[in-house]
Amino acid sequence: MTMGRRNAVRRAFLPLLAVTCALAGSAAIAQHAADDRIAQDGTVTLDGVRIGIPGTLSPEAKAYLRHLIVDKPFGTPVDGIANERKRQDGIMGEFLRPMRERYKVDVTRQTIAGIVTDVVVPAEGIAPQNRDRVLINVHGGGFTTGAHSAALVESVPLAAIMKIKVISIDYRMAPEYQFPAASEDVEKVYREVLKTYDHAHIGLYGCSAGGLLTAQSTARFDAQGLPMPAAIGVFCAGLNGYFGGDSTALAGPLLGMLPPPPGAAPPSRPSASGPSYLETARADDPLAYPIVSPDLLAKFPPTLFITGTRGFEFSSALNSHNKLTAAGVESQFHGWDGMFHGFFYNSELPESREAYDVMVKFFDSHLGK
């Protein structure tokens, strides 16, 4: 993809990335809310091609996917980064409420190497076999939102299910900071964690911006001569970011975000809050987009991709899985048909809990004891 095209796609998906977890709107959505291409049962019809909600999904996932497609519950981004962060934190809070009922954890805010973190431990205590193991999380939120909110949504289930300590990093974000500020923060925390934990006992993961940041940080560790973590989880992202391929073309439409009919006014875009985080990232820089360097990929630790066919990142994740495999790296890929960007933020979907189980099993089998 050319940079021009990449930027156009990035702008088009900015609201999606900002909401991180699922869906966001643009003025186009309200405008075409009664679009006859979107049926009340969630079926989308494009030029006579009917794409229904997959029959293999759980009843809960079917209902939720229908709700996303038909009702578009997440609204639209607002002006001002403080306001937008508040709005996103509110959305994450709605996911956190049932999650914290289901998964009992204790959360403390700790400053590690000068960086603020949330340290999440299971209320029942860390399992004996995990006393010398730790997971590091880098949250999603389009490199603009999600500190202490998406961070917990991504950390609470794994801490509770695996009975392990999870350190979630409040890394620097845009518009105040640009690439590679977040990677620098992750490196600082990682160096400090290495004083207590063997690198082969550490896992690193994140979703969306956090998925890309996981890959970027891994590249940075290598460039800095640091030992690699035992395993990484690139969730809701690929090693080139999120875009390109069939899923980027189809994810929006299959979630009910259709182009305006011919002759309709183009949708208004939310105003940008400032420079994007990746504005300073060169397309050919492996520290920003590790996929560009086969030599680097060959040094990656075992990697797990988690995504869904209606995630715009699906093709990117699939392609990254192929590239890592071809480079001789152990790579695992798990996707759910019909599921969307960051679907597992919703812990009430059985598919999300299947995904947690895959993540836990992956880290448990790859982290040394």
Add this chain to the structure above:
Amino acid sequence: MTMGRRNAVRRAFLPLLAVTCALAGSAAIAQHAADDRIAQDGTVTLDGVRIGIPGTLSPEAKAYLRHLIVDKPFGTPVDGIANERKRQDGIMGEFLRPMRERYKVDVTRQTIAGIVTDVVVPAEGIAPQNRDRVLINVHGGGFTTGAHSAALVESVPLAAIMKIKVISIDYRMAPEYQFPAASEDVEKVYREVLKTYDHAHIGLYGCSAGGLLTAQSTARFDAQGLPMPAAIGVFCAGLNGYFGGDSTALAGPLLGMLPPPPGAAPPSRPSASGPSYLETARADDPLAYPIVSPDLLAKFPPTLFITGTRGFEFSSALNSHNKLTAAGVESQFHGWDGMFHGFFYNSELPESREAYDVMVKFFDSHLGK
């Protein structure tokens, strides 16, 4: 999916299954050959949603995918099973020609337990570490075609690359025979092979109908109290067959097979050659569709799925991978963005050779020595 819906989908894809490898036509295709929804560069536009050929594909795959979408080179099924088999064998012959230049093998026809097989061995000889190992192939072709043609297309690359013996079974097919005739034939050969090879040294695989038959045979081995093979490859299929989900809705349209515009005459369907193979298979029978039995799935050996996002079976394979994983089975999934049903029949695509490497690595790491 209900049986009625399942049958409707099956009928719609019958031509695709018959061609097995890629694409087939219906009268609708010629009729709308100049459809303005299909651009000369292979971009398909559905209601303003533009789906281009993925930029991550190799130049060879881009050109070939464009050719399939724009030119639809495989024609349409013909009346009479003998004629249709001859036509399909011709298509397979076109794939075989460059494949046999690239991969040198010796092929002998051998009758094993009364069943005709093609035994494919590398011209360079079997590698020392593979002298006590063997792969069994069951070919694709919609359970109606492909004996000695698709059979070789699926066997030649693996025999040559892995330097191992591959036995490809000429199992009974429709319209002359119905389920479970093919499973019975595979069982006979497997029982005979077990006299020479340890079950933990045997791999079983196939594409399309052969992917489903691999799963059906595995279920049958279990039901008959036979020891499981070391590993199986379910390619171009899932454990429920091929249909359901997003990919079944989208594969045809993304390959340029679009519904007729409003008001156009409905496409004519090729006349059926007789009863389909699966007509006698009950939807709730785990010997026909193993996915219906979690207890059976838990007993499956390590399984590899190979597919592409524009394969109608993609969602089925993805879902099967999730179900096996949830059942505690080691399952690996590899898909290629933009690639189609049986894409790796074309050995001249780098993506196909990536797929062969994945298959070889999988069997090499799972078969005992």
